[in-house]
Amino acid sequence: MTASDAAETVRVELGDRSYDILIGPGLLGDAGRHVSTVLPGIRAAIVTDDNVAQHHLETVRQSLADAGIETAEIVVPAGEPSKSFATLQEVVSRILDARLERGDAVIALGGGVIGDLAGFAAAIVRRGMNFVQMPTTLLAQVDSSVGGKTGINAPHGKNLVGAFYQPRLVLADTAALDTLPAREFRAGYAEVVKYGLIDRPDFFAWLEGNWPAIRDGGPERIRAIAESCRAKADVVARDEREAGDRALLNLGHTFGHALEAAAKYDPAILVHGEGVAIGMVLAHEFSARMNLASPDDARRVAAHLENAGLPTNLDGMKTHLRDADSMLGFIRQDKKVTRGALNFILTRGVGRSFIAKDVPESEVRGFLVDKIGQ
């Protein structure tokens, strides 16, 4: 086994759409070998952003070239605004300019924005090309690289246009995370914690003891990412198109999305993982208020997230939240609403989350009034 062989492989079982996630250090430098094993004889478009391109594009391009894979490089501006119709059209056009065929590949090299954008382009060019993910952020490695959600934003809201489209291969290079800003690594870690809180109490307990080692790299980081991918893959395999169980993955996200909206999606104020961290604590506190779980669980969750340097309460958001009703308005706009009823992921304790339908709005409002004020 060479240094670039994957330390872990997670198989996502989806019938004829099954694929492997390889996880380990140095995978980007060996991308050509891995891609050509799964997709022999192809050409490819590498979609990335101007930040990631500086760190990793030449490594990947050279590795693919060494394996005989001719590439076109498509570099878009870094950041959420690239998840737009205009950028999608540009990426689609560049893929067609390169005369790639259905059997060729679109490679997403970057974080969640690039994965969502490039994956959607792969889904629609020639009604579906091969798609390969090379996630370079912790969030993308543990979240967007599993499950096949791709898409762009609309003026009406985030991720309102897209497709469910599975990759043929995911290369999660854990060494690529060393170039990630600390804040972004912590934000991705919130999603790692989420998998423990949904239905893996032992994993959560292990995380409580191993956060410093995960942050600093090494085998604990690989294990945390692999266990997260396995957890998400389990849920997705049960419910690929989000008809039921998959909603569990939204633990902390209803409150979290509302907070992101309240912060006008300004990453200087709040990034997605931070919203999820606060949202998970609120979900545990709300569950305690509904007498479903002990307040001790909420305190335990908050303590670990705080230890990892994540926000766990609304203190930093006070200036952006006018009152309980304005936050309720943001919650109503969230797309996880089935014909007007409020759906929430609640919990009976650490690792015991469940889907609650028809949660009374009055209960949510009462909880928010206590938190934010009338």
Place this chain on the structure above:
Amino acid sequence: MTASDAAETVRVELGDRSYDILIGPGLLGDAGRHVSTVLPGIRAAIVTDDNVAQHHLETVRQSLADAGIETAEIVVPAGEPSKSFATLQEVVSRILDARLERGDAVIALGGGVIGDLAGFAAAIVRRGMNFVQMPTTLLAQVDSSVGGKTGINAPHGKNLVGAFYQPRLVLADTAALDTLPAREFRAGYAEVVKYGLIDRPDFFAWLEGNWPAIRDGGPERIRAIAESCRAKADVVARDEREAGDRALLNLGHTFGHALEAAAKYDPAILVHGEGVAIGMVLAHEFSARMNLASPDDARRVAAHLENAGLPTNLDGMKTHLRDADSMLGFIRQDKKVTRGALNFILTRGVGRSFIAKDVPESEVRGFLVDKIGQ
């Protein structure tokens, strides 16, 4: 059974994506009842074009309203240019304006352009809404309403961006075809003939005897449409995503597409079904030249298509075809090319078509030189 009950139902078997095609006169006037049976409690967006809207929009809107289905109407300009990124974005935006959710429906009321455009919008809004087809042309009823191909055009070529996305229900109102121009009806009929030529020799023989009755309406028209839908559904059920057998549906289309491109997609010169009619005759002639089939078959096919008022040779196209090589150039641009090799649908006789891979370009060129000149 009331007058508006479907005279025929064709089931398209695609596992959990299976659906029914109802075929008969007066279905648009009873759309509300049929839609609410399959999709109870929904709201809907009706996507149509300004021509079709004049004939049928109020009928459908009223019928849906009577069944308690609230609708938003989205009317786009008639014609191929609406299969564009710009119009797609407009339709998507209007669906989101109407605050439709994933469980609501997008209804395509019109011909192939509307079906492709609205179906693609349904596929990508909220990563997939319910989709209902109400095809109002013969071509759309026998071709685009079965198989789930949706999409738009790119500057690089037709249908290069899209999705495979199945409807939940198709209502093929055979009386709606009475408002169709004769030329458009004949062009759609070319695709009906195609199903006989692929693998249903008895159907082709029946068509030879029944064209006038099909043209004039009545039970023969319903039978011809139902048999066509059944034929296409059989092929699609075997190969939903066009990995193999589905290519049989391209009989006559490689030559046909090249002719459409040579005519610059100007419907005043040639419409799709006319290109397919000529293409099918050429495919039979080319098969005879390859000693695969008897020249009598090509003559028999040409005779029936001519009898139906369709073009069957290149006489009308001479001014648009410079030479054999220019036509070969258009053929090479066709997207049904696997890594540079020329794929053709050839035949061993009426109803005995097959997929031929790696057809030597020199043979095709020789055939075209004989037809068009050096």
